[in-house]
């Protein structure tokens with residue numbers, strides 16, 4: 039339970055008495071000069087009484103911890119009237135709300151902060167003064183919080199978003215070089231993956247595990263679509279796209295990391311939102327060789343089914359359906375919540391005026407290889423790679439694809455998407471596609487830290503080949 043401080047609260051009865059003074063107000067207006075101070079006090083009492091009576095309940099409070107940042111979202115039916123400030127000793131974020139119902143806020147924050155939240159120690163609420171409810175976020179370390187409002191969208195009402203970033207931002211490249219176990223609070227254990235089976239299908243050569251595809255470490259960024267405030271598409275049985283995508287992405291990472299000379303970096307490894315541009319920026323920061331975004335499709339009609347693969351288009355979409363899908367996927371930022379006022383040093387790097395033509399050509403090759411493999415484990419929605427303006431595929435120099443693994447809106451496919459054996463098969467098919475792509479399009483010279491002397495990064499540990 040959060041600690042609720044009611045010391046400053048005013049008994050409701052006292053406030054109600056203020057309302058009875060309206061007749062006194064009329065009389066006071068007819069009396070000249072001397073009563074101004076009394077009149078002012080009366081007006082104050084009226085304002086307070088009005089605020090107390092109109093106190094708005096909180097719809098929901100959600101807390102999303104992660105290693106990148108921890109987010110607190112406070113959702114209301116109308117736009118909150120609030121002020122945000124910082125206090126130190128100990129460090130805390132203070133939000134004063136006008137006309138907010140204390141009891142509903144208190145109930146909504148109860149038990150929301152997990153003990154392993156990296157940045158938030160606890161949330162307390164209390165009646166700060168008549169008509170003003172105070173929410174205090176006690177911070178675990180020196181932080182750079184951001185606060186911003188989001189207008190109603192989808193199922194959400196008005197949201198006040200409080201993002202608690204560490205004073206020194208988490209650098210994905212340093213994290214990769216330190217090879218930290220990428221398990222944030224609550225990310226859960228890596229899924230169990232069975233050994234790679236012998237591939238005898240269609241006379242294809244079995245993947246040679248001892249022969250590296252490249253003479254240097256290649257980095258594949260695996261992007262689990264949606265997350266946190268953005269659930270993505272929802273299945274009829276209640277599954278959420280953000281959970282399915284994370285599960286498949288983690289399996290994909292485990293498989294890629296098991297390959298000689300390949301490693302995977304996840305754009306998110308828990309249930310929290312990463313803005314689309316930040317996903318691209320992370321991939322560029324770690325100098326990724328490939329970017330693979332994992333999604334699950336949805337359509338109004340339940341029989342729509344099958345996997346599909348998309349690449350970026352610079353000039354319009356290849357079909358109306360692809361255009362519609364890109365628009366819906368790009369809405370993630372509106373639903374997930376992006377602070378448009380914030381400037382991120384990594385984001386600035388993505389705003390380059392580079393031609394994407396060569397990259398898109400490679401993305402299509404990668405997409406075809408992955409689609410071909412996916413056809414062995416799932417029905418295909420479209421037999422060819424489609425193109426549209428997906429924001430998450432806009433790294434100008436990294437071949438990038440978006441995989442709609444199946445239709446979560448189709449009850450049969452929803453069941454499969456939740457099945458660990460099927461998730462495994464999908465992940466294996468994507469890895470097989472990536473390997474086929476690299477076999478035909480070997481990565482060029484070194485990337486990553488060896489290319490970035492200006493960053494003064496520690497040297498990479500030499501790659502050990504398994505024999």
Ligand SMILES: [Zn+2]
Nearest residue numbers: 263270333334
């Ligand atoms: Zn999606």
